[in-house]
Amino acid sequence: MARKCENCDIMEKYKYWNELPATEHSFFKVMPDDFDRQLLIPKKFSECFKEKLCGWCILVGPSGKKWRVRVSTAKQNSGRVMFSNDGWPSFVRDHGIQFRDFVTFHYIGSSSFKVSIFDASGCEREESYFAKTGYKSQSNLGNSVEEISSNSRGKKKRSVSFDEYDEDDYMSEDYKDESDGESSVFNQFGRLSSSSLSKSTRAKLSQMYYESNRRTVSEAEMQIAIQKAEKHKRRRTKFPLFPIIMKRTYVYRGFNFTIPKKWAMQHMLRKPHQIELRVPKKRESWMVGCRWTRSQQCQLRKNWPQFVLENNLEEHDVCVFELISKDEVESKATIVVYIYRVVDDVVPLTVSRRMV
Structure with a gap:
């Protein structure tokens, strides 16, 4: 097999991450020991993906139902981006995800991922198609930013959003x-x-x-x-x-x-x-x-x-x-x-x- 030149390799990687639609991009994870609390997103994906992963995202299960999950930064893993314990544990529980399951995440736009779940047999988990929990679509999901404002009694948080x-x-x-x-x-x-x-x-x-x-x-x-x-x-x-x-x-x-x-x-x-x-x-x-x-x-x-x-x-x-x-x-x-x-x-x- 002929060896590609360095510039060709760089160009191909550049075109993959910058010219292909974001909806062509996916990643997978084999569920680690602590998968039921939080899940680190692959470092390469979070760094190269042209859509910003922050705030809230939507995970669409095999059933077509949606789960709202917060994306945050893991302080103990050099700032790695992850699905946090705010929403991810519910998604795991509702789909019966187990240790070492193979889970794929395919980006479908608007901060949403289509998720497929495979067990040790190499086939999809049947029960994942019948998960019944989810959330009803909400407006302004993930578009607000918490603003800290002070008053005479201390500090409180309110939502600031460029809704218009x-x-x-x-x-x-x-x-x-x-x-x-x-x-x-x-x-x-x-x-x-x-x-x-x-x-x-x-x-x-x-x-x-x-x-x-x-x-x-x-x-x-x-x-x-x-x-x-x-x-x-x-x-x-x-x-x-x-x-x-x-x-x-x-x-x-x-x-x-x-x-x-x-x-x-x-x-x-x-x-x-x-x-x-x-x-x-x-x-x-x-x-x-x-x-x-x-x-x-x-x-x-x-x-x-x-x-x-x-x-x-x-x-x-x-x-x-x-x-x-x-x-x-x-x-x-x-x-x-x-x-x-x-x-x-x-x-x-x-x-x-x-x-x-």
Whole structure:
């Protein structure tokens, strides 16, 4: 068997995780000793999967019924992502899952996995098709973030949600590699200095995987950024706006940025057009291409990676997009982007040839 070149192997891995639809991705687990309390998700899957695994997810059993399970970080396993004891034990009990059972998880979109369960015989567990417990579909599942607010008697938690701009209302289309070459994409890596790169080089680097060098951020810091965006959203303004939390696939790889569908249908020009993005207190602006897909998704594509890199956007930062003008004749719009960072100190990203 001929040995593949290193770049070919990297490219194949990149295309698998970034160009294939998320609904093509699966993982399996052989149930370990402590499987009935919590279950670690494979590290490679949680790191490479282009949909963010956090908050709540839905597990759809063989019966078609749904179980609500919290996804959290395991403190004793180097921050590994896992199905926690908030929901997972019920799923195990209701399906009769046993030690060393082989369980597959196939992503089906909207933070949901279709689950199949196999016993030691190599066949599916019959009883799993007749599990009767589950939950009735709820709105806003997993889209709220706990905000800590203080009062005279101490601290309490309340739910903060960008319900009006619910990200479950849309799904990003698969990322298409629009570069004019493949192997040359991998020739540069290291510290990013986007202002020193040529236009063609920036376009190629935008196809790569970027790694954050920012320090670890806390839940409290994430909540503060959300609170600032919420406060901005409540301001009186004559311009339509929407807040959105930056995901890995918006700012580190793929650069799939889709405007919330309900908002886009109401406010955006319904044709391909250019958007001038402005950032307060900055003289320069960025012309970004906007397009509508066949599934009626409004996406920022051309030059969006440059906007991200030159403004040092990172995962969990919250941006408020405010549409201040649009011109049907000239096919142009202007949006001011207010950036609420989780960490104020900006540290350049690293461009890596590690795709997985």
